[in-house]
Amino acid sequence: MIDISSNDITPKPLRVREFYLGRQPILDRNQALFGYELLFRNAPVGPANISSDLSATASVIAHASQLGMERVIGDALGFVNVDADVIMSDIFVFLPREKVVLEIVESMLVTPEVRARISELVGHGFAFALENVVSDTSQVQQLLPLVQYVKMDMSTVDPQVLAALAPRFKQEQKKLVAEKVETREEFKLALDLDFDYFQGYYFAKPAIMTGKKLSPSQLAVMELMTLVTSDAGNMDIERAIKRDVSLALNLLRLVNTPAVGARQRIDSLSQAVTVLGRRQLQRWLQIMLYAEPSKRGHSMTPLLMLATTRGRLLELLAHKLRPNNAHLADIAFTVGIMSLMDTLFGVPMSEILTQIEVTDEVAAALLSREGFYGDLLRLAECIERIEDMEGEIVPTLRDLAMSPDDLVELEMAAYEWSDNVVRYAL
Template sequence: MNNSAAASSTTRDFGVRDFYLGRQPILDGDNALYAYELLFRNSNEGGAQFNTGLSATAAVIAHAGQLGLDRAIGDAQAFLNVDADVLMSDIFLFLPREKVVLELVESFDATDLLLERMAQLKEHGFRFALNGVSAVTANVERLLPLIDFVKFDMRQVMQVSTAKVVARFRSENKKLMAEKVETRAEYERVRAFGFDYFQGYYFAKPAVISGRKLTPSQLAVMELMKLVTSDADNLEIERAVKRDVTLALNLLRLVNTPAIGLRHKIDSVSQALMVLGRRQLERWLQILLYADPQQRSHSASPLLMLATTRGKLLELLAKRLRPAQRNVADIAFTVGIMSLMDALFGLPMDEILEQIPVIDEVKDALVYRSGFFGELLKLAESIEQMDGDDLVVPTLKELAISSDELVEFEVTAFSWSDSVARYAV
């Protein structure tokens, strides 16, 4: 059987409908988004498990070919786990080589045949990462000339034995990555250690700083949100927006994103109020909080990307589960987008909710992860982490949502978030 047939066969065996997708951000030293590692879990009965090897990768690439990999990663790079069987197949014909890094584990057996194949793929523009390195073995030495990135588990990084290994890779000008970085303290330690890239959700954890204040632009957005959710008339809201020229320009740019799906351009604040309505306007103001122009870098904020992805995913799930209730999707979006405001502002969530009035269902979801919207939020967070206790499969079963539907919702949310971020930064 040739390689193409093998890939096709294993794709059928695995079933492109039997997995769901995790997308873990990889940030650079400026905390800007650089890449995503795409992770895939089998969602069959009996529990979700990570899948590697030809069957999983072939199924994933087949599905990505249908949906478009760019919809899942946007402008970022993509790290994909592969093994020897995958490397020897021809499924790379379906991947954008300039955006894909192929990730190997340390135990990968560097035979002459595989090294030759890696060299061929590298000539075609693919890059390689080596993960789980604990020592510079003879096998690692053979791989080293073809490797661009070396990834270490955060729990290994501070060990004395690892320091020598890190120094060796740094002397070879390899890019160093730390994964499972879950706190800001861990991030600061590995950054001081000389690492270039960081994978984990440290950026989404609130760092409460005493006396921390909102920026002027964030305060302006917060005041406008209060007007929008109150009984203030449209003229008062319009005047408030026009008093802050930067806010007005940013708002108009954002509501004209293709993600909103309007046929005609919105040219004024009054038109935005008339066309969008207050509920939609509140949504875009929430997004603007994450796109503070005073904190912009060369790339989209990972917090903005994560918050907008959560918001859209929760909206799609709520619309699917309660189609007859008109407001449920908007409430779900609000829960998703607000769920990271403690990390954004560096304040406890209950203090934030004292400044932004919300209904009890939203408060219960944000503070206690309870109720219908709290369950959806826990599902989204579990999908993101792809680690530890898995809630996804039992929750999907309870909600009567197939993994195929979930993947469609995920990719739609990824694509929507990417479209919004292009206009928000």
Template sequence: MLELVGTVEASEPVLWRLAELTGHGFRFAAEASRHGSRLGQLLPLIDFVKVDLRAMPAATMLALVPRLRGTGKRLIAEKVESQAEYKTCLDLGFDYFQGFYFARPSVLTGRKLSPSQQALVELMNLVMSDVDNIDIERAIKRDMTLSINLLRIVNTPAAGLRQRIDSLSQALLVLGRRQLQRWLQIMLYAEPGTRGPGHTPLLMLASTRARLMELLAQRLRPGQRQVADIAFTVGITSLMDTLFCVPMADLAEQMGVSDEVADALLRRTGFFGELLRLAESFEQMEEGGDVLPALRELAASGDDLAELEMAAFEWSEQVVRYAL
């Protein structure tokens, strides 16, 4: 789908070109408030109408949306920043939603992890302890669903393995504990008991952020594998307060993270905190976020960041395809 920006005039040559392209299978979208009175001329040639919640008064939107629905166009709510806005737009009849509403934590004080989630966290702690591999394998085998899902996700192309893994013992041997830890962290987002309308994009955002931070750490601290692993952990953990509806401070305590990881998650300080701020700024760039201060602090270039972001997105897409 191609979006017609607000500067596109509904002139005769433009309308003719749109008609030609739609005949070749192209589909177009236009944002309602930016096109104003020109939207009526564009409607016959577009499939999607976007409504920017930040640019359109609520009263105008309430009057406009029913009319747009009558045209048969698919409606996209843009810049949806809270669950309340998402619910309002859903009730109005919007078809699609853009924004970070799914990544905002709805914190329920005192809420604990579910038994299955707690089991995954305990297994993650076990993997990083000094116990023998056979003890880890036994712990995983106690939950057949966990065993099956783990084998499925470690065989994703994103794992980069040249051989298929068919057993838990092989997974431990081939992957190593740090790699196994990362797939367990990802599985928390794909855990069956937590799935819902927001969890697919949340998994995508968390895995992309974690991979970007890992790649940045590799670029900035070459040869320091442990630093890249910690960067991934910080990224994947940074949205778990949203996933579990638990304050991040409580979550960090329950998971027993190190001081440098806690500083990054709670205060955005230290090397990993700066990486996290950079990743968050990049995600919000279309919403007016500024990545330049963080880039300067990390001595990274915008071109490097764009290249790494694309690589992280492609990796995450593979993860999501196999994880759900």
């Protein structure tokens, strides 16, 4: 038996800078965040060298775990791909067993030794998932008793096959995860088939609705944002906040989060306006736009998480690339947050920009991903969709003169910041 508590044998450490890190949200049936699939990719010298070698992934997992897995996934579960080499290694000494689900890749050959090792790890408290199951094969049969989750790809498996397989696995008490859910229709199909969890960016796609009206609270926040970005006095801003009691309470809670970094507790609206300043106040109002629907019973947590992560990552990237211009970082944060407002409001981005005054540079970034801010936003989107857009990361980094090592550390900082914000915002 291999002792997973021993440190005698460890994978060769590889530096985080040699890799890209992507994470894709996995939601439950109520649209609340359940976990993330963590996707590690080699950072190539050139596009031809792009690799997703799982042995390299194992070393990155070790390094990421040492840095703190909670920085990447917060309170959620982390789903990580593993193959036979990883399963037979001693990587598991690094992994918090209560925080990870090990995804067995579909290409893995099941030998008696591998199956015995999986059984041993299950005995140690590790959870496993079968990835990309398309039929009830003998290999699936061998592994099914050892796994808790079965993942099926909504983009490749025929709906009739899904309808036949789903009840079969549910009968075995397995949790079903629908992968590559990109449309509301695919989500509804998986929901009807009694899937438990849903992975994909369907929640971030705008569902344009003619004549859709903003909620009273969202209107109040938008009006307040207009005051903040204009030359209105602090007293006028304070009065506007006081008109909406829930807005006032939520703002006070948000400005006291660790993410703000205030040196003292902020107990009054006038203090909030004075201490924060216009720039920070505008930032928290933008975040509140995403948090507000959750308070009405509509779970918008994943959209809030995605928007705050984008905003913070763009801000950190801008600060790294243009360290002597703090104003650029502020604008980059706004671009990241605003990039999902078409989804939030259910109206085209072009229409939103007729209501919220922005510079031509910001409009170009939001409408067509052009210019400096557009490059930053495109990089963030490539990372989110690392499986489909991996090849675009290298040229985008080259255009920005940004190194992969800086990118991964900024990503982890953005994930951690966003997790803190969302925890307090809801």
